[in-house]
Amino acid sequence: MRGDDLVRDRAAHFVARMDADDWAAADEAALQTWLAEDPLREGLLLQIQAQWLALSPPASNVAQSDTEPPAVYEPSKIARRGILVSIAATAAAIVAGVRLNGGPSEYTTRVGEIRRLPLPDGSVVTINSGSNVTVAMAERTRAIELAEGEAWFEVAKDARRPFVVAAGDVRVRAVGTAFSVRRRESGVEVQVTEGVVETWSDYDHTLRVRLSAGDRVTLTARAVVDYETGASTAVDRSLAWRSGMIDLNGRSLADAAAEFNRYNARQIIIADPEIAREELSGLFNINDPEGFARTVEASLGVKVDSSASGLIRIE
């Protein structure tokens, strides 16, 4: 049932996102990717969206978008902007793409897009496909929010300004080090490639793990789900996306397909659950699902149908 809760939360998240006025191509791509994992999700999404829309009291749900908010809103907006401008002056000069109001900068990558983002403090964030990262640099803190997806952080040393990544209720803190954070269905996965990081749950402060290079952990707000130490090779493999590759080492075909589907609009579907359990190894180009399918066809002796433009069927 826990998994269902996560799926419902995610659906509700998309409904809230659609309720805002800035639905972008990246949002649509992220939603499509999520929906592709299970057809029932599309039904759930419609249900939750309709439940939210059904809430409007009868009298006020007509022509509401034309209603101007009352005048109070103008002065408060101006006052706020005044304060922010002074902060913005220092930050905007350094960060490319920062918004004029000086607030945190948000970066979204589309499906298939991997982006390297240098930060003003000298740190570099490499953002994986279909992810959303918000960066807020202040005098005493470096706060990053990973709302979705995965990113790898190479953190510049600055002991006075802790570098903290928030992913839901999970926090990851580093002084000068390199690590990745990924939001998965099962929890937040943290992998360390260099130095030491500390990760904890903001919900339960007793839940705290210290990790060194080659360690990886998956944790949720309430529990450590998975922990592995001395796994440098495995960590490097799972971060192969940084150089545009997918490195499979004895992963099941189902896992491999899910991995390709993260990066490509053209989705791989495995029709036979028996085949989905087959294991494979190899290094593949991240945006070549067809090449991957051909390799699978040759090595496992299965049939691949790539006649449709939107998907590749392995049967």
Next chain:
Amino acid sequence: MSLSYRDETNARIQEGTTPGEAATQLAQRRRTATWVAREIVPHEARIRRWLARSRLPSEDIDEVMQEAYFRLAKLPSVDHIDQPLAYMFAAARNILIRRLKRERVVAFSALSEIENWHDAAAPTPEEQAATRMSYERVMAIIAALPERCRRVVELRKIEGWSQKEIAAHLGMTEKAVEKQVWTGVRAIREAWGAVEAQGEAVMSRDRSEGVSR
């Protein structure tokens, strides 16, 4: 083993979802959801109760409903559906029958109940009262939300402001407003679940009185 179609594939990915397409998809989804909100959501509890006669566990009923909604989501338009509720009942029924057949353990009573779905589609006045989300109920749900979330949901759903306007008014980031809306969406989903449970009681009373024709 690595192949180098990289640039071509990249070009194709870029075309994957254009801003225009995203807007079209969004508008389409909103249209269907608005229709479902009006025609189906207030009656969902009835469909669920009717499904429950087949003695399906409630998680399975969730799945049947989701699959029925999935079918609606896949329709390019819902304009041609004259009797939305009957349509939904029929969809749920087909999905249920397929499911029961697959499980091969079809209780005799389950199947005969399924054939009675036309009765179930016509609500009694009590049922209507129990399943309709009244104005008072809406206000009660909103009032029970945590403070910050309640402010945002009130402005969004009662005043009809956009998330952007709310953000400016309350001095929050748009992302933070969206987060509160997210909490609101989840609370409202739970509230609808409670409406279903409430309707359940009314229904079992009904059945003991009249359905045994």
